[in-house]
Amino acid sequence: MIKAVTGTKDILPIEIPRWNYLEEIVKKIFSQFNYREIRTPIFELTQLFARGIGEATDIVSKEMYTFLDRSGDSLTLRPELTASVVRAFVEHSLDKKQGLNKLFYVGPMFRQERPQAGRFRQFHQFGAEALGSHDPLLDAEMIIMAYDIIAKLGLKKLVVKINSLGVPSAREEYKTVLRDYLNQHLDKLSEESKKRLELNILRIFDSKDERDKSVMKAAPLLIDYLDSESIDHFEKVKSALQNASVPFQVDATLVRGLDYYTHTTFEVVSGSVGSQSALCGGGRYNGLVKELGGPDLPGVGFAAGMERILLACENENSFKAEEEKTDVFIITIDKTLQGFSFQTALALRRSDLIVETDYLSRSVKAQMREANRLNSKFVLFVGGDEFVNGEVVLKNMSNSEQKNISKGNLEEIVKLIKVN
Ligand code: HAM
Numbered sequence: 001m002i003k004a005v006t007g008t009k010d011i012l013p014i015e016i017p018r019w020n021y022l023e024e025i026v027k028k029i030f031s032q033f034n035y036r037e038i039r040t041p042i043f044e045l046t047q048l049f050a051r052g053i054g055e056a057t058d059i060v061s062k063e064m065y066t067f068l069d070r071s072g073d074s075l076t077l078r079p080e081l082t083a084s085v086v087r088a089f090v091e092h093s094l095d096k097k098q099g100l101n102k103l104f105y106v107g108p109m110f111r112q113e114r115p116q117a118g119r120f121r122q123f124h125q126f127g128a129e130a131l132g133s134h135d136p137l138l139d140a141e142m143i144i145m146a147y148d149i150i151a152k153l154g155l156k157k158l159v160v161k162i163n164s165l166g167v168p169s170a171r172e173e174y175k176t177v178l179r180d181y182l183n184q185h186l187d188k189l190s191e192e193s194k195k196r197l198e199l200n201i202l203r204i205f206d207s208k209d210e211r212d213k214s215v216m217k218a219a220p221l222l223i224d225y226l227d228s229e230s231i232d233h234f235e236k237v238k239s240a241l242q243n244a245s246v247p248f249q250v251d252a253t254l255v256r257g258l259d260y261y262t263h264t265t266f267e268v269v270s271g272s273v274g275s276q277s278a279l280c281g282g283g284r285y286n287g288l289v290k291e292l293g294g295p296d297l298p299g300v301g302f303a304a305g306m307e308r309i310l311l312a313c314e315n316e317n318s319f320k321a322e323e324e325k326t327d328v329f330i331i332t333i334d335k336t337l338q339g340f341s342f343q344t345a346l347a348l349r350r351s352d353l354i355v356e357t358d359y360l361s362r363s364v365k366a367q368m369r370e371a372n373r374l375n376s377k378f379v380l381f382v383g384g385d386e387f388v389n390g391e392v393v394l395k396n397m398s399n400s401e402q403k404n405i406s407k408g409n410l411e412e413i414v415k416l417i418k419v420n
Contacts, residue, residue: 333383
């Protein structure tokens, strides 16, 4: 038997109502904030992510699904969508059409990470990107949208963590300070962190190694090296969050794994999904549009992991998705009438009803069981003495009321079903 690839997962019909419910909430809240959907290709030229996300990041250096196509181009399955959205924004000169572009997306992403609970190689994100404004209120808007969506799903055990990475010049200055500090403690660092010292020094804050953790506890923090403009920006974000009643914690060690961030970064973390606890993450990226060949315009955004969110919802039993219902199941009493049932089902479907009938030559009892399994609101009996008399029988499953209707009178059947 051929199985699904490690780290990928089928979403079976029984799980779909939960996914649909989540997507409905996501699309509703994004549209309330006037974000418009964008759909970009599943694969892009590799250099887009290498340049956009950063060569030294874990995503680019170890996790991308990269391949040469038959023309010899290096392509990569998208590991995230910020770089793709910015590419589309630049390619279509969206800034020329409107001053501020507010975009959202929902779809699959691909990273070759070690699979575990809440971590997959194909996973789904919803996310938003606002391109064209420096306003700190937009940073707050991202955090508010993420929080509102997650809270609307009924999740309670949440922590919103925010930090500021400031502007690149202040960060470069700080990196020198941090490097000096770490060089004094080199012998206590893990091998991995020693490598990061040159390439991706801020990520040492994310190390799970106890030796690194104890060194980092006393490390100087970027937040203490921010310039006054960055501090002012951060203060405005914080006060907007307070006014919006979004509880948050400032976490000065929240550096995030992608290189493009400037100023605000944030994550919403759940206490009910184990070690892969970040439900979403994002922040401001004022240099990315220019880096990808566009005008010098700022951006801010976030993305959330849908499998993780649904796992948290399941663990907290936070919502029950409505089961899918069938309007009417046509029960064929007489096998010779299967053609009639098929035609009637078709006519009712073309009148906008959700209809099923039997294709397995089942007994009446088995067809009734199937009708119940499908949560049918009505069943329509075709056959028996009634049919000989030119009638079919419509039964309302919620109150067991039955009504004989002339077998050609589809309008009456549709009317009775639709009023219920
Ligand atoms: P990220 O932190 O890499 O950010 O991913 C965002 C979220 O996607 C994570 O918090 C997590 O919930 C989910 N996620 C990431 N990797 C996996 C995985 N292997 N399996 C399951 N879920 C996963 C970004 O992707 C940025 N593009 C966010 C952003 C948008 N920043 C600005 N705009």
